[in-house]
Amino acid sequence: MLLLIEQCLNGLQLGLLLFLLAAGLTLVFGIMDLVNLAHGSLYMVGAYFGATFSAMTGSFVAGVLLALIATWLLGMAVEVIALRRLYGRDHLDHVLGTFGLILFFNEGVRLVWGPAGMNLTLPPWLNTNFEIMPGVLYPTYRLAIIGVALLVAVFLYLLVMRTRVGMLIRAGASNREMVGALGINIKLLYTLVFGLGAALAGLAGLMQAPILTASIGMGENILIVAFVVIVIGGIGSIRGAFVGSVFVGLIDTVGRAFLPDLFKLVLSPAAASTAAPAISSMLIYLVMAAILIAKPQGLFPAANK
Amino acid sequence: MKNILVAAGAGLALAMSPALAQAPKTIKIGFVNTFSGPTAVIGNDMRNAFELALDHMGRKIGGLPVEVIYEDDAQKPDVGKQKTEKLIESDRVDFIVGYIWSNVLLASLKPALDSKTFIISANAGPSQVAGELCSPYFFSTSWQNDQTPQAMGLYMNTKGVKSVFLIGPNYAAGKDMLAGVASTFKGQVVGQELTKWPDQLDFSAELSKARAAKPDAIFVFYPGAAGVQFLNQYAQAGLKGQIPLYTAFTIDELSLPRQKDLALGMPGAQQWVNDLPNDTNKKFVADFKTKFKTSPSFYAAQTYDAASLIDSAVKSVNGDVSKKAEMQKAMEKADFKSVRGNFKFGNNHFPIQNFYLQDVVKDASGELVLKTVATIVENDQDRFHDKCSMK
Numbered sequence A: 001m002l003l004l005i006e007q008c009l010n011g012l013q014l015g016l017l018l019f020l021l022a023a024g025l026t027l028v029f030g031i032m033d034l035v036n037l038a039h040g041s042l043y044m045v046g047a048y049f050g051a052t053f054s055a056m057t058g059s060f061v062a063g064v065l066l067a068l069i070a071t072w073l074l075g076m077a078v079e080v081i082a083l084r085r086l087y088g089r090d091h092l093d094h095v096l097g098t099f100g101l102i103l104f105f106n107e108g109v110r111l112v113w114g115p116a117g118m119n120l121t122l123p124p125w126l127n128t129n130f131e132i133m134p135g136v137l138y139p140t141y142r143l144a145i146i147g148v149a150l151l152v153a154v155f156l157y158l159l160v161m162r163t164r165v166g167m168l169i170r171a172g173a174s175n176r177e178m179v180g181a182l183g184i185n186i187k188l189l190y191t192l193v194f195g196l197g198a199a200l201a202g203l204a205g206l207m208q209a210p211i212l213t214a215s216i217g218m219g220e221n222i223l224i225v226a227f228v229v230i231v232i233g234g235i236g237s238i239r240g241a242f243v244g245s246v247f248v249g250l251i252d253t254v255g256r257a258f259l260p261d262l263f264k265l266v267l268s269p270a271a272a273s274t275a276a277p278a279i280s281s282m283l284i285y286l287v288m289a290a291i292l293i294a295k296p297q298g299l300f301p302a303a304n305k
Numbered sequence B: 001m002k003n004i005l006v007a008a009g010a011g012l013a014l015a016m017s018p019a020l021a022q023a024p025k026t027i028k029i030g031f032v033n034t035f036s037g038p039t040a041v042i043g044n045d046m047r048n049a050f051e052l053a054l055d056h057m058g059r060k061i062g063g064l065p066v067e068v069i070y071e072d073d074a075q076k077p078d079v080g081k082q083k084t085e086k087l088i089e090s091d092r093v094d095f096i097v098g099y100i101w102s103n104v105l106l107a108s109l110k111p112a113l114d115s116k117t118f119i120i121s122a123n124a125g126p127s128q129v130a131g132e133l134c135s136p137y138f139f140s141t142s143w144q145n146d147q148t149p150q151a152m153g154l155y156m157n158t159k160g161v162k163s164v165f166l167i168g169p170n171y172a173a174g175k176d177m178l179a180g181v182a183s184t185f186k187g188q189v190v191g192q193e194l195t196k197w198p199d200q201l202d203f204s205a206e207l208s209k210a211r212a213a214k215p216d217a218i219f220v221f222y223p224g225a226a227g228v229q230f231l232n233q234y235a236q237a238g239l240k241g242q243i244p245l246y247t248a249f250t251i252d253e254l255s256l257p258r259q260k261d262l263a264l265g266m267p268g269a270q271q272w273v274n275d276l277p278n279d280t281n282k283k284f285v286a287d288f289k290t291k292f293k294t295s296p297s298f299y300a301a302q303t304y305d306a307a308s309l310i311d312s313a314v315k316s317v318n319g320d321v322s323k324k325a326e327m328q329k330a331m332e333k334a335d336f337k338s339v340r341g342n343f344k345f346g347n348n349h350f351p352i353q354n355f356y357l358q359d360v361v362k363d364a365s366g367e368l369v370l371k372t373v374a375t376i377v378e379n380d381q382d383r384f385h386d387k388c389s390m391k
Helices: A002-032 A039-057 A060-081 A091-113 A140-162 A164-174 A176-181 A186-212 A218-233 A238-266 A269-294 B002-020 B040-056 B077-089 B102-114 B147-158 B172-184 B204-213 B225-236 B256-263 B279-292 B298-316 B324-332
Strands: A129-133 A136-139 B027-033 B064-072 B095-098 B118-121 B138-140 B163-169 B188-195 B217-220 B245-248 B268-270 B351-362 B368-380
Touching (some): A002 A129, A002 A140, A002 B204, A039 A060, A039 A091, A039 A186, A060 A186, A136 A140, A140 A164, A140 A186, A269 B188, B027 B298, B040 B064, B040 B279, B040 B298, B064 B077, B095 B298, B102 B138, B102 B172, B118 B324, B147 B368, B163 B204, B188 B204, B225 B256, B256 B368, B279 B298, B298 B324
Parallel strands (some): B095 B118
Antiparallel strands (some): B268 B351, B351 B368
């Protein structure tokens, strides 16, 4: 039972981290109609920025804040320099263009930081354990990730639902042409939205850096999962991204943790130990397929696309 | 018209080839390894060692000029197989060396063996190749996967460990490693986790399970950067100081600069450690440090030996590499100076060798270094050699 709670926390932590990535992805996809494969690269660059700036300033928090600003600026620069030319084109062009960006960023990072990867060291106050209930220790840093990601979720909710910019974002998600026709500077809105998505991806990356270390290509694996999340949640919907990511995080972690034991009830131990890791690694895709059969638009489709 | 000329030229060249055979032949070696992605550091280390070995032999193999063709397997079995086929079919290499990953080696094995090209694994040692898939054309200058963790299992017995939790990646080598430690460990294996490889790098679920199982010790195998991530998370989960960690191929010269103090005092088993006191090794380590400004890893040491093994084979036939049976006999003698000290080959062409206990300590200047502490097992032969049909 205690183990189940701990595993749920692990799943929640992974899920919320995915949310940071998926929120940006779904905004860009839903509002700008841009398939951005390079979202994972911004995640990677965020991790490298975090490691570099915190080493330079000697402070974890300062490093994190600087890295956030840097990925935000980088995101907007990428939008202005490269992606702006892709709007209105076919999705295949988006895929090709942003795949090129992945290669560009991977090689760029190799040039600047070298091939070996980087560590982001936690300050002592985060590198401890917290007793969430008697007998259940949990790494403080992972709790901090949960906390920060929840704050970001609330911030995004308020931003999208309660502010003027949010209103434009929602309007853009529903009907882009009309927003432009009403005299809104859609270019600026796009740049801002993309910058926001980049900063969120960067935040996810730099929060992962102390756990996974910053390494080249780290964004590609998680990007696929982030796409699964937004497909499950419904493209363009932040609420969908939130529900979808927590769902995927829990399924993945809890499945990984308990599937082998479940399999052992029905299969021989040898068969179970081979089958369980294989099945658990495809569990989220199975779930995605099941959800798409029931709700082809995802759980929370954005209104009247 | 042009095409006809080319065809005529090619025909002429073919007709002349017996005469050309008199000219000194170039030994062609294909080197398949990982040179891109997060584990490229390992591939580069191995390439450096191979280049250093060539330097030491005067850029010649068996006295003949040598051409090495480096190919990147990107840590993917399908790519490794493709590159191996390319080396055999279009480059027509005499030897193929390399292979960090057991799954890549297993995929690449068949094209090499079918074409009777000597294939020398400088790292991967899957149990299948030691047993039923063994071949006269395959040699290993490393170990069979099970051996190193088997040594660790023996060491854990001497430390009075009664129960252990095993964690490793879910691919050919990971399965071998966990089976290896379980085969010699006398206590109870209370749990075993295989993780998705190579893309799962967050081990929170596995560490939670390990903690809940309350074992005396955790045994782990995570090569390359994953070893850094595992140690980080092991420490963050507060397990350091709570459940001791025993390792195989998780802490080495490549990962240590990033694991830093987290690796301090973590025991590992290894067939080669940089401070082994033989002369060949001293020269290898010193020259490697001078040339590349880094300490060689065990991956590098095995690759250096692979170059020496090829050299001994080519020498034995005076450069006539078509005499494959003679070269095989020569290689079986392991007649070269190995950096691990001399060893013999078993019937399946895997080394019979010592395994040492290595520890991470601070040297006089405060640098973290790997150091030999003890010999765990002497002249150890892998446990699959009976299944090999070669006697």
